[in-house]
Amino acid sequence: MGYFEQALLAALLIGALSGLVGTLVVLRQRTFFAQALTHATFPGAVGAAILGVSIPLGAAVASVFIVGIMTMIGRVKRQGNQVASGILLTAGFAIGVLLQALNPSLPVRVDSYLVGSILTVTTKDVTLVITVLAFAVLAIVFFGRQIMFSTFDVNGYRAAGYREWPIEMLTLVLITATVVSAIPAVGAILAIALIAAPAAAARLISRTTAQMFVIAPVLGAVSGVSGVLLSRALNVAAGPTIALVAAAFFVVALVARRVRGAVRAPRQGEARRTARTSLRLKT
Numbered sequence: 001m002g003y004f005e006q007a008l009l010a011a012l013l014i015g016a017l018s019g020l021v022g023t024l025v026v027l028r029q030r031t032f033f034a035q036a037l038t039h040a041t042f043p044g045a046v047g048a049a050i051l052g053v054s055i056p057l058g059a060a061v062a063s064v065f066i067v068g069i070m071t072m073i074g075r076v077k078r079q080g081n082q083v084a085s086g087i088l089l090t091a092g093f094a095i096g097v098l099l100q101a102l103n104p105s106l107p108v109r110v111d112s113y114l115v116g117s118i119l120t121v122t123t124k125d126v127t128l129v130i131t132v133l134a135f136a137v138l139a140i141v142f143f144g145r146q147i148m149f150s151t152f153d154v155n156g157y158r159a160a161g162y163r164e165w166p167i168e169m170l171t172l173v174l175i176t177a178t179v180v181s182a183i184p185a186v187g188a189i190l191a192i193a194l195i196a197a198p199a200a201a202a203r204l205i206s207r208t209t210a211q212m213f214v215i216a217p218v219l220g221a222v223s224g225v226s227g228v229l230l231s232r233a234l235n236v237a238a239g240p241t242i243a244l245v246a247a248a249f250f251v252v253a254l255v256a257r258r259v260r261g262a263v264r265a266p267r268q269g270e271a272r273r274t275a276r277t278s279l280r281l282k283t
Contacts, residue, residue: 003119007185010121010129011224011242014182015194017133018142019220021072021178023200023212024171028151028214032086032203033070035192037179040092042188043111046099049106054178055113056128063176106260116187116239118228125184132177139170140213147171185224193243198223200266201253219249 044062
């Protein structure tokens with residue numbers, strides 16, 4: 001398999017994974033957490049480059065500490081998850097920049113970590129994405145009902161005798177694994193676009209939650225492949241192109257929803273007027 005074909009495969013798999021897990025991110029309102037995580041893993045990537053080990057491994061190790069710190073800050077009285085995410089987003093990114101400045105002769109171009117380099121993804125990167133995607137599919141198949149129950153009715157979930165923390169931990173693991181596996185292709189800064197945009201677009205055009213879990217991965221996969229093809233045709237970076245395509249899908253879905261609503265409104269008004277007229281004639 002050539003490098004470009006491998007890049008297309010990686011874009012397809014990462015897009016599908018991001019759309020699938022992004023549905024959980026959107027429904028459970030964890031978008032800001034995911035954004036903070038993508039930025040705060042930067043020092044882990046720089047540290048891995050300094051030590052000469054796998055950059056995704058360094059990002060994964062950093063993610064474990066980040067999630068733990070976020071959890072502790074979030075439990076502080078009068079604070080919360082948004083505060084924890086905001087602190088770690090800036091602090092983590094700043095630490096990464098500082099480490100990079102202190103080590104100017106790094107063997108790896110760390111700036112490629114920020115915007116991604118999908119044409120240089122390795123077989124190991126693709127294998128990691130396949131593993132995470134399989135895990136995400138199995139988790140949603142076996143625990144999807146509990147995840148949705150805890151998402152839409154947390155009080156009822158607790159009243160039914162379930163503990164919330166295992167589902168929350170599963171969600172955090174899925175988000176973290178998705179971020180780490182997507183970063184080599186689309187970068188730390190742009191990963192959140194591929195995670196959030198397809199899922200947000202799917203939410204606008206889906207009639208049920210189940211449809212979201214189907215439409216979002218499809219939109220994510222199409223965004224990834226289209227972005228790579230466009231980047232080659234226009235001779236521009238693939239990561240930003242993929243992010244822009246994903247954002248474009250959201251804009252199209254938003255416009256389509258507005259147009260559909262504008263068309264439905266007169267029809268519904270006419271139907272109500274017809275119903276009132278019929279009722280008057282009967283009386």
